[in-house]
Amino acid sequence: AIEIHNLRKVYKVGSEKIVALDNVSLDITPGEICCILGTSGSGKSTLLNLIAGLEKPSKGTIKINGKHIEKMTEKDLARFRQRNIGFVFQSYNLLSSLTAQENVSLPLIFRGIKKQVRDELAADILAAVGLKRHLKHKPTQMSGGQQQRVGIARAFVSKPPVVFADEPTGNLDSRTTLEIMELMLEIAHENHQTLIIVTHDSHVASFADRIIHILDGNIQKIKKKENV
Amino acid sequence: AIEIHNLRKVYKVGSEKIVALDNVSLDITPGEICCILGTSGSGKSTLLNLIAGLEKPSKGTIKINGKHIEKMTEKDLARFRQRNIGFVFQSYNLLSSLTAQENVSLPLIFRGIKKQVRDELAADILAAVGLKRHLKHKPTQMSGGQQQRVGIARAFVSKPPVVFADEPTGNLDSRTTLEIMELMLEIAHENHQTLIIVTHDSHVASFADRIIHILDGNIQKIKKKENV
Ligand SMILES: Nc1ncnc2c1ncn2[C@@H]1O[C@H](COP(=O)(O)OP(=O)(O)OP(=O)(O)O)[C@@H](O)[C@H]1O
Ligand SMILES: Nc1ncnc2c1ncn2[C@@H]1O[C@H](COP(=O)(O)OP(=O)(O)OP(=O)(O)O)[C@@H](O)[C@H]1O
Ligand SMILES: [Mg+2]
Numbered sequence: 001a002i003e004i005h006n007l008r009k010v011y012k013v014g015s016e017k018i019v020a021l022d023n024v025s026l027d028i029t030p031g032e033i034c035c036i037l038g039t040s041g042s043g044k045s046t047l048l049n050l051i052a053g054l055e056k057p058s059k060g061t062i063k064i065n066g067k068h069i070e071k072m073t074e075k076d077l078a079r080f081r082q083r084n085i086g087f088v089f090q091s092y093n094l095l096s097s098l099t100a101q102e103n104v105s106l107p108l109i110f111r112g113i114k115k116q117v118r119d120e121l122a123a124d125i126l127a128a129v130g131l132k133r134h135l136k137h138k139p140t141q142m143s144g145g146q147q148q149r150v151g152i153a154r155a156f157v158s159k160p161p162v163v164f165a166d167e168p169t170g171n172l173d174s175r176t177t178l179e180i181m182e183l184m185l186e187i188a189h190e191n192h193q194t195l196i197i198v199t200h201d202s203h204v205a206s207f208a209d210r211i212i213h214i215l216d217g218n219i220q221k222i223k224k225k226e227n228v
Numbered sequence: 229a230i231e232i233h234n235l236r237k238v239y240k241v242g243s244e245k246i247v248a249l250d251n252v253s254l255d256i257t258p259g260e261i262c263c264i265l266g267t268s269g270s271g272k273s274t275l276l277n278l279i280a281g282l283e284k285p286s287k288g289t290i291k292i293n294g295k296h297i298e299k300m301t302e303k304d305l306a307r308f309r310q311r312n313i314g315f316v317f318q319s320y321n322l323l324s325s326l327t328a329q330e331n332v333s334l335p336l337i338f339r340g341i342k343k344q345v346r347d348e349l350a351a352d353i354l355a356a357v358g359l360k361r362h363l364k365h366k367p368t369q370m371s372g373g374q375q376q377r378v379g380i381a382r383a384f385v386s387k388p389p390v391v392f393a394d395e396p397t398g399n400l401d402s403r404t405t406l407e408i409m410e411l412m413l414e415i416a417h418e419n420h421q422t423l424i425i426v427t428h429d430s431h432v433a434s435f436a437d438r439i440i441h442i443l444d445g446n447i448q449k450i451k452k453k454e455n456v
C-alpha cells in the first residue's frame with residue numbers, strides 16, 4: 001500500500017541546514033496498524049507530512065497504492081488526499097469559525113455527500129469519541145482533549161483507505177486514550193484501513209502490528225507485535 | 229500563597245449552559261509542587277485560567293499572596309501577571325513572527341531588563357530544555373515538542389513566584405519528559421517557586437507534593453506524596 005524509498009528532508013533556517021529526515025525506507029502493507037515512536041525532534045511529523053504529500057521531500061520516493069506522491073502537482077495532491085487520506089494533526093488544525101459538527105463534515109462535502117447525511121455521519125462519529133453534547137461548540141469552546149478528538153473524528157468520518165495520526169492522544173487522559181485507540185482500531189479493521197500513528201505513549205504503541213523507532217531522522221529499529 | 233474558595237465557572241454556548249467548574253476550594257502553600265489530574269473536559273484548564281486571572285469566575289474568590297484576583301481590573305491583572313505568574317499553555321501560544329529566543333525574552337522585556345542580559349538568560353534556559361541549536365528558529369520551524377519546550381522556557385525565564393503549567397509534557401517522549409520535569413523542579417526549588425501542573429501523565433504526577441483529582445468540575449480527592 002505504501003512504499004517509501006530513501007526519503008530525505010532538509011530544511012534551511014537562515015544559513016543553517018537541518019536534516020529532519022536522513023535516509024528512510026519503509027514498506028507498509030494494506031490494513032497494517034503501524035506505530036512510529038521517537039524522541040521530540042527526531043523527524044516523526046516530518047515523515048508523516050511527506051508521506052501524506054503535505055510537504056515535498058528533498059530526495060526519495062513515496063508510492064501510495066501505486067501512485068508517486070512526490071511527483072504530483074499541488075492540484076492532484078489535494079484531490080488525492082481528499083479521497084485517500086485522513087490526517088490527525090499534532091496541533092489539531094480545526095477551523096475556528098466552524099462548529100465541531102461542521103469541522104467533521106468537511107471531508108464529506110468534498111465527496112459530494114448531501115447535508116442531511118453529512119450531519120448524521122458527523123454526529124455519529126462525534127458521539128463515538130464522547131462529544132455528543134459538543135456538536136455545536138466551536139474549537140474555542142472546547143478543552144484541548146476535546147479539540148483533539150474532533151480532529152480524530154474528522155480524519156475517520158469519510159473512512160479513507162489511509163489514516164495518519166500525529167500524536168492523537170497527547171492531550172487525553174489514560175482512560176479516554178484507551179477508548180479512542182479501541183475506537184480507531186475498530187473502525188480501521190472494519191474498513192480495512194491502513195493506520196500510521198505517531199506517538200510517545202507506549203500504551204498506544206501496544207496496539208500496533210509494528211513499531212518503528214525513529215532517531216535523528218533515521219529508522220533505528222523495527223519491532224513486530226509478537227516480539228514487543 | 230494561593231487561596232481558592234467556592235470557585236465556579238459557567239460557560240454559555242447558545243442557549244446551553246456548561247458548568248466547567250462547579251464548586252472548587254483549595255489552598256496551595258508557597259513552594260508547593262501541586263499536580264492536577266483529571267479526564268479530558270473535567271475542568272483543569274478552566275481552573276488554571278481562573279487562578280491565573282486569564283478568565284473571570286462566575287462565583288467564588290481567588291487570593292494570590294493576599295491579592296484578590298477576581299476583583300482586579302484588566303490593567304492591574306496584566307501587571308500582576310507580568311510580575312508574579314508564569315504560564316505554560318496547553319497549546320503553547322507562541323508568537324509565530326518571533327524566534328524561540330525572542331519568545332522566551334518577552335517576560336524579561338516587561339521587567340525592563342536590557343537586551344544583552346535578556347538574550348543571555350533566554351539562551352541559557354533554552355539550552356537547559358535542549359534547544360541550544362534552535363534559538364533563531366521560529367515556531368513553524370520547530371517540532372511540536374520543541375514548541376512546547378519554548379513555552380516552558382518562557383514561563384520560567386523570569387523566575388516568577390508562581391508557575392502554572394497546563395500539560396507541559398503532552399508532546400514529549402518519556403525521556404525528554406523526565407529531563408524537563410527534573411529541570412522544572414530544580415528551578416522551582418532553587419527559587420522557592422510554587423508550581424501548579426496539570427497533567428495526564430502519572431510519571432509527571434509522581435513529582436508532586438500533592439495530587440488533586442478533578443472530575444466534572446469538582447475536586448474528587450487529594451493525595452499527599454507519602455500516600456501515593
Ligand atoms: N470558552 C468556553 N466556552 C464554552 N465551553 C467551554 C469553554 N472552555 C471550556 N469549555 C468547556 O468546559 C469544560 C472544561 O473544559 P477544560 O478546558 O477546563 O477541560 P480540561 O480538563 O482542561 O480538558 P483537557 O484535558 O481535554 O484539556 C469542557 O466541557 C469544555 O467543553
Ligand atoms: N519547517 C521547518 N523548518 C525548519 N526546521 C524544521 C521544520 N519543521 C521541522 N523542523 C526541524 O526538523 C526536526 C524534526 O522535526 P519533526 O517535527 O519531524 O519532529 P518530531 O519527531 O515530530 O518531534 P515532536 O515529537 O516534538 O513532535 C526538528 O529538529 C525540527 O526543528
Ligand atoms: Mg511532531
Ligand SMILES: [Mg+2]
Pocket residue numbers: 143144145272273274318394
Ligand atoms: Mg485542558
